[in-house]
Amino acid sequence: MSGYGSSKFYRIFKIIVRVRLVKSLGLLFILFLSLCLGLFAWHKKANAAELEITDFAPFFERYIALGQAISIFNWDIETGVAPVGSLETRAKTIAVLSAELFSMSTSEEMGNFFKAVERAIERNTADDITLGTCQILKREYDKLTCIPADEYKAYSELTTIAAHRWREAKGENNYGIFSPYLQEIIDYQRRFINYRQRAGMVFENPYDALLDDFEPGVTSQKLDVFFEELKASIVPLLHNIMSLETDTGKSHDILYREVPIQVQKNVSELIMKTVGYDLKRGVLRESAHPFSMGLGQSDVRITTNYHPNKFFASFYSVMHECGHAIYEQNVAKELEGTILDSGSYMAIHESQSRFFENVFGRSLEFWKGIYDDFVIAADGHFDDVTAEELHRAVNMVRPSLIRVEADELTYSLHIMVRYEIERMIFNIPDLKVGDLPALWNEKMRDYLGVTPATYSEGILQDIHWSLGYFGYFPSYALGSAKAAQIQSAMKKDFNVDAAIRALDVATINAWLTDKVHKHGRMLNSAEIMAQISDKGFMPKYYIEYLSRKYAELYKISH
Ligand code: ZN
Numbered sequence: 001m002s003g004y005g006s007s008k009f010y011r012i013f014k015i016i017v018r019v020r021l022v023k024s025l026g027l028l029f030i031l032f033l034s035l036c037l038g039l040f041a042w043h044k045k046a047n048a049a050e051l052e053i054t055d056f057a058p059f060f061e062r063y064i065a066l067g068q069a070i071s072i073f074n075w076d077i078e079t080g081v082a083p084v085g086s087l088e089t090r091a092k093t094i095a096v097l098s099a100e101l102f103s104m105s106t107s108e109e110m111g112n113f114f115k116a117v118e119r120a121i122e123r124n125t126a127d128d129i130t131l132g133t134c135q136i137l138k139r140e141y142d143k144l145t146c147i148p149a150d151e152y153k154a155y156s157e158l159t160t161i162a163a164h165r166w167r168e169a170k171g172e173n174n175y176g177i178f179s180p181y182l183q184e185i186i187d188y189q190r191r192f193i194n195y196r197q198r199a200g201m202v203f204e205n206p207y208d209a210l211l212d213d214f215e216p217g218v219t220s221q222k223l224d225v226f227f228e229e230l231k232a233s234i235v236p237l238l239h240n241i242m243s244l245e246t247d248t249g250k251s252h253d254i255l256y257r258e259v260p261i262q263v264q265k266n267v268s269e270l271i272m273k274t275v276g277y278d279l280k281r282g283v284l285r286e287s288a289h290p291f292s293m294g295l296g297q298s299d300v301r302i303t304t305n306y307h308p309n310k311f312f313a314s315f316y317s318v319m320h321e322c323g324h325a326i327y328e329q330n331v332a333k334e335l336e337g338t339i340l341d342s343g344s345y346m347a348i349h350e351s352q353s354r355f356f357e358n359v360f361g362r363s364l365e366f367w368k369g370i371y372d373d374f375v376i377a378a379d380g381h382f383d384d385v386t387a388e389e390l391h392r393a394v395n396m397v398r399p400s401l402i403r404v405e406a407d408e409l410t411y412s413l414h415i416m417v418r419y420e421i422e423r424m425i426f427n428i429p430d431l432k433v434g435d436l437p438a439l440w441n442e443k444m445r446d447y448l449g450v451t452p453a454t455y456s457e458g459i460l461q462d463i464h465w466s467l468g469y470f471g472y473f474p475s476y477a478l479g480s481a482k483a484a485q486i487q488s489a490m491k492k493d494f495n496v497d498a499a500i501r502a503l504d505v506a507t508i509n510a511w512l513t514d515k516v517h518k519h520g521r522m523l524n525s526a527e528i529m530a531q532i533s534d535k536g537f538m539p540k541y542y543i544e545y546l547s548r549k550y551a552e553l554y555k556i557s558h
Pocket of ligand 1: 320324350353
């Protein structure tokens, strides 16, 4: 028994020794691991301290490629290349890639890049491309680091699906299909604003956080002043025109005559050729909502949509998207392959699209210049119409329901409706999506005197909210105003009317490239407007442009 006892004691002793030994070994191992980690961290830190800007080239190659992959997946969905049944899986793919891009944007490596730029600035070796890149990415970094990564991923997945549901809802005139998604998107955006505020970002108005995404420096306070100024001149001019006894019969006939889709496609080809959109680096496809998508200057794509009796809607969509695309195709070659190889913020982007759509494409000179080729491309559908009649029809002022079909004068009123609703959404926490259609209709009545009979012609007409693009709409009005100021500056350098009449887009595009296009994302909106005028952006040019244009068209004094 004692033997048993002593052997038992020995076994216990052995276990204790083993445990102690394991413990000691464990401690030694932990010590060793800590040392390794410490060394690794020190080594990494030392390395990061030595990293040069050029060391980040592979990181940015991956970063740009990821962004392009996300865009191409979206393009496939929007243009109907992706089968409808793949939506849920593609939404997941996009969410995973977006999460990856998010993690790169907020990564330690990105932080190291900023430090490397700081060192280069101290040594006076930072070039303009590096500084421009850093400025854009730092802004994004500050905005994103305060958002939890899993929320950002879920939000990306939600917006991909929501855009699809929006298309269904619009097609079926059923707000209920889309509204739960819209509510979720709004809830996310409200939370994102909150995160930014908690991270120390200061916004006078919560909605300003979203405006800032599309146009840095633009606030609701500044927009209130801008829109008030526009309203003060547009509304009396509109009333003046509406009180005239104008025979609009011919214009109506021109605008709404049925034109086969194949003929419309032929006219699209003519427009793209006329405005100088390079089809070797671009392509036109169809989607529910026209848009442009840039993957660097060698690949800038556009879309439109065709309806047999809405020929001019497609006509001007193509002009508009070409304006965006030409901008990105003409970015300076040395910016290719960098994150600056794209357009600046949205108001400048929209100034380029609205320039081609309106200043160029809705002018009498344009219609005189393109008339012969247009009549041939339109294959007999407009043989009985003169250039002057076409010009008059496409500028016919009539308060209408659809923003993208609005004339230039009432267009900004459509933007004001959206702007005011968005500002309410982010200032009134208990405002629900169920309240929005009535609010929309009320504002349409107030501003334009028309009430939508359907959701599709009302609150469901635009894709933006389904993508989470709150704060985007004001860019259209700002862009239109900047386009007018750009034309005024251009007129000091050459005869713009003569160039449009001769369809000499080479001269126009060379001027735009020099002042706007070539800079890509290197300059922000204010810096670009400073290239155009010493005084920067001034809305008075837009008001003068509209007053002069409509006084001539409707033969009224101004
Ligand atoms: Zn646009």
